[in-house]
Amino acid sequence: MGEVYRARDKRLDREVAIKVLLPELASRAEHMRRFEQEARAASSLNHPNIVTIYDVGLEGDVAYIAMELIQGQDLRAMAAKVPVTLNQAVRIISKVADGLAAAHDRGIVHRDLKPENIIISTGGYVSNSGHVKILDFGLAKLVRPLSPNDTTLPHTHPGAVFGTVGYMSPEQASGLEADFRTDQFSLGVILFELLTGRRPFSEPTAAETMAAIIRDPVPQVSQLNPAVPPELERIVTRLLSKEPHDRYGSTIDLARDLREIRDILTLTSGSRSTLPPLPRKPNRNVRAAAAVAAGLALLGGASWYVLHTHEAAPKAAAPHVMSAASEAAFTEAKGRLVQVRDERSVDGVIDSLHSLLKDERDSAPVNATLARALMSKFMLSHRRGYLEEAAVYADRAVRLDPNLADAYDALGTSQRLSGKYAEAAASYGKSIALDPKAAGSLAGLAQTYAAMGRAADAESTFERATLLAPDNTNIAMHYGDFCFANGHYDKAAELFRRVTQILPDSPRGYTNLGAALHALGRYDDAATAYERSIALAPSGAAYSNLGVMRYDGGRYADACVALEKAAALTPNDYNVWANLGDAYRWTPARKADAPHAYERAIEAARAALSMNAKDALAHAVIASCLAKSGHPDDADAEIRTALTTNPIDANVLYSAAVVAELRGDGDAAANWLRRAVGNGYPSAEAAHDPDLAPLRNR
Numbered sequence: 001m002g003e004v005y006r007a008r009d010k011r012l013d014r015e016v017a018i019k020v021l022l023p024e025l026a027s028r029a030e031h032m033r034r035f036e037q038e039a040r041a042a043s044s045l046n047h048p049n050i051v052t053i054y055d056v057g058l059e060g061d062v063a064y065i066a067m068e069l070i071q072g073q074d075l076r077a078m079a080a081k082v083p084v085t086l087n088q089a090v091r092i093i094s095k096v097a098d099g100l101a102a103a104h105d106r107g108i109v110h111r112d113l114k115p116e117n118i119i120i121s122t123g124g125y126v127s128n129s130g131h132v133k134i135l136d137f138g139l140a141k142l143v144r145p146l147s148p149n150d151t152t153l154p155h156t157h158p159g160a161v162f163g164t165v166g167y168m169s170p171e172q173a174s175g176l177e178a179d180f181r182t183d184q185f186s187l188g189v190i191l192f193e194l195l196t197g198r199r200p201f202s203e204p205t206a207a208e209t210m211a212a213i214i215r216d217p218v219p220q221v222s223q224l225n226p227a228v229p230p231e232l233e234r235i236v237t238r239l240l241s242k243e244p245h246d247r248y249g250s251t252i253d254l255a256r257d258l259r260e261i262r263d264i265l266t267l268t269s270g271s272r273s274t275l276p277p278l279p280r281k282p283n284r285n286v287r288a289a290a291a292v293a294a295g296l297a298l299l300g301g302a303s304w305y306v307l308h309t310h311e312a313a314p315k316a317a318a319p320h321v322m323s324a325a326s327e328a329a330f331t332e333a334k335g336r337l338v339q340v341r342d343e344r345s346v347d348g349v350i351d352s353l354h355s356l357l358k359d360e361r362d363s364a365p366v367n368a369t370l371a372r373a374l375m376s377k378f379m380l381s382h383r384r385g386y387l388e389e390a391a392v393y394a395d396r397a398v399r400l401d402p403n404l405a406d407a408y409d410a411l412g413t414s415q416r417l418s419g420k421y422a423e424a425a426a427s428y429g430k431s432i433a434l435d436p437k438a439a440g441s442l443a444g445l446a447q448t449y450a451a452m453g454r455a456a457d458a459e460s461t462f463e464r465a466t467l468l469a470p471d472n473t474n475i476a477m478h479y480g481d482f483c484f485a486n487g488h489y490d491k492a493a494e495l496f497r498r499v500t501q502i503l504p505d506s507p508r509g510y511t512n513l514g515a516a517l518h519a520l521g522r523y524d525d526a527a528t529a530y531e532r533s534i535a536l537a538p539s540g541a542a543y544s545n546l547g548v549m550r551y552d553g554g555r556y557a558d559a560c561v562a563l564e565k566a567a568a569l570t571p572n573d574y575n576v577w578a579n580l581g582d583a584y585r586w587t588p589a590r591k592a593d594a595p596h597a598y599e600r601a602i603e604a605a606r607a608a609l610s611m612n613a614k615d616a617l618a619h620a621v622i623a624s625c626l627a628k629s630g631h632p633d634d635a636d637a638e639i640r641t642a643l644t645t646n647p648i649d650a651n652v653l654y655s656a657a658v659v660a661e662l663r664g665d666g667d668a669a670a671n672w673l674r675r676a677v678g679n680g681y682p683s684a685e686a687a688h689d690p691d692l693a694p695l696r697n698r
Helices: 029-043 073-082 086-105 181-196 206-214 228-237 251-266 323-339 345-358 362-382 383-402 406-416 421-434 439-451 454-470 473-485 488-503 505-519 521-534 540-552 556-569 574-585 588-611 618-630 632-645 648-661 665-678 684-685 690-696
Strands: 003-008 014-021 053-059 062-068 072-074 120-121 132-134
Touching: 003 540, 029 574, 053 206, 072 073, 073 421, 086 120, 086 132, 086 181, 086 251, 086 421, 132 540, 181 228, 181 251, 206 439, 206 454, 228 251, 323 345, 323 362, 323 556, 362 406, 362 588, 362 690, 383 406, 383 618, 406 421, 406 439, 421 439, 473 488, 473 665, 488 505, 488 556, 505 521, 505 540, 521 540, 540 556, 540 574, 540 684, 556 588, 574 588, 574 618, 632 648, 648 665, 648 690, 665 684, 665 690
Parallel strands: none
Antiparallel strands: 003 014, 014 062, 053 062, 072 120, 120 132
């Protein structure tokens, strides 16, 4: 935010610290107005654990803050030099809580609490003479554009995100309103870090860390440091509650609880237990990463994996041995499943496997393959019953042969499609342990990581799968899916083109290649790919993508024609109906048909949520349709749910921008749009959206 200098106040003959703000901040009148307002509010705080602000002003074109000079080091630097005992950790945090309580009592929230903003004076925490001071109160609302190397995200109002990644609260990470309880969460992270030597949520990228803060459970402190007493662990757990109402209703109560723990520890030998040092501040790029979901419909192909392992597997009966005739029929069915193009072709595979089960009911491979065929049918039809039936056969395959990797693969895929990501990762892991060369299982695990917001893990796992099976078109398809969702359109196009080279009659390959070329702005090439896909086998995905491309080109009537064909082929796809509603809405002769299309989209999205409650895109589509149908309040509720479920998905963020713009909040819309594009949403598509035209004219 700026540079700090040591200076002398000639009037009062005292040394002070002068913070000079960055020129790009000081030059903006609105930023300076808000900065002065916040800083003057903070200067009213008079507490021994808060650094005092003496003055704030502008000298020429230099904006500055004059504050109390503290001889000491920040908490992270101090902890790196001198080991912290349990008693000292609690003493430090209790003093910080005292300062926060005083600020919160005056309605002032810090919003960026972290070890670097806690100063220990020269006496240090080894001696009781050392003072603990909180820095930078009141500066949190000052914002600047986010650079690629930032670990602190800007904040203005709901619809943007502020805080240092790793210390922000779930509500901050979701871009929601944050009150004094957000400081409690940040303090809980610092206390957790002091007690264990690591942060509770720390992923390779900022986006993944934000997703973990929102969704992942808090590790148990006592498992990482058994010396922590249960009373203190309960305080940490309460501070790190996902919901603000589960934290302290008053920071005064928090400070009192910490003082009581401090007093108890002072009387016990446990106070001398040395804690692990704080990790050094990471020097990482904040890289936006979006989870899998595309505004352009992308089909990854039939789920065909070879899956996971089994821990201490119960002893199973000897594997069922198929007859020669059944073995031949089974091999033929598996080959057809790989070549599935549409619902009719997968129906034939399902019928064959059902017939085979009459004689081979206890065959784990047959049950696992039937499960995958049913999941392919589900992905093509979006009908819940097929996924539920698939789960039954996958589970049965595991019970029949707990040493069959393929059975765990099928089980993991059914769990992933149901939104049970932790269970899916475990099942895929079991498959890989049983068969380390199970490239399909690695691809399934990579897809699971992507759905969990663990983009770096997903990418590395896809690379492992690709090395094992470079010519596996399903792996290439899924990897391309991932790259597309993360805005890596060149890489996605390369992978999808490889699919069409290996399988020149693959309609899915051409559909997805068209989507990547579309995102790259290569519209003629994209149209050629879509048309080739349709010529091979008309599909809802190809017609939907073709319709979206025509919509982006302002050819709304032509978009209606293509999207109507998509809806006829995939009547349960909420994206198709939402896109058709948009096309109707901007076609004067068809505008009256838009409400019905939006209703169908909402109905299909709710059906999808009944199968996978973690489908953030379904919530986002519902929100967008409600906003376009004139129901802004209902739309707000749905988009909040979507953002809470997945705050880094580019399509969810884009829907948030549309919802904000339609309710008349252009500032929030602009913020959400910046985040969407930063997380991989095609900027060319955003530039053609008529709903966001007011933003382009600002």
